[in-house]
Amino acid sequence: MPERKTIDENAVPRLPAHVKMRFDKNRERWVVLAPERVLMPDETAVDILKRCDGKATVGAIVAALAAEYDAPADVIAEDVTLLLQDLADKGLLTT
Numbered sequence: 001m002p003e004r005k006t007i008d009e010n011a012v013p014r015l016p017a018h019v020k021m022r023f024d025k026n027r028e029r030w031v032v033l034a035p036e037r038v039l040m041p042d043e044t045a046v047d048i049l050k051r052c053d054g055k056a057t058v059g060a061i062v063a064a065l066a067a068e069y070d071a072p073a074d075v076i077a078e079d080v081t082l083l084l085q086d087l088a089d090k091g092l093l094t095t
Contacts, residue, residue, distance in 0.1 A: 004023050004034070005088050005094065005095055006085070006088065007049040007080070007085040007088055007093075007095065008058065009058045009059035009062070009077065010056060010059065012058075012095055013054075013058060013084050013088070013093050013094070013095055014052050014054030014093070014094060014095070015032075015049070015052060015092070015093060015094075016091070016092075016093070018034060018035060019032060019033065019036065019093075020032070020033045020034075021033075021046075021050075023047055027040070030046045030049075032092065034091075034092055035075045036055075039092070044079075045083055048061065048065070048083055048084070048085065049066070051064065052084070052093065053064075058080060058084065059077075061080060062076050062077045062080050066081065
């Protein structure tokens with residue numbers, strides 16, 4: 001069994017090559033496409049995933065979201081980390 005990738009503030013998340021995020025015109029929403037899977041993230045998750053470019057750390061993503069939404073960074077950090085960890089555990093995100 002592969003070792004679990006732990007998402008922390010220093011992780012630099014990105015979608016792996018086999019996972020794509022696209023705007024589906026028919027559904028009029030963003031979708032995450034993976035082999036035999038289609039995820040329909042909510043607006044908040046889309047905003048987070050758009051920032052997972054393989055360059056920004058989780059800490060930088062949290063700081064940007066906290067500034068944009070004028071929200072406490074610690075609250076945003078918890079939500080962002082939970083989302084990204086869940087996606088990493090499912091093989092839909094890598095660092």
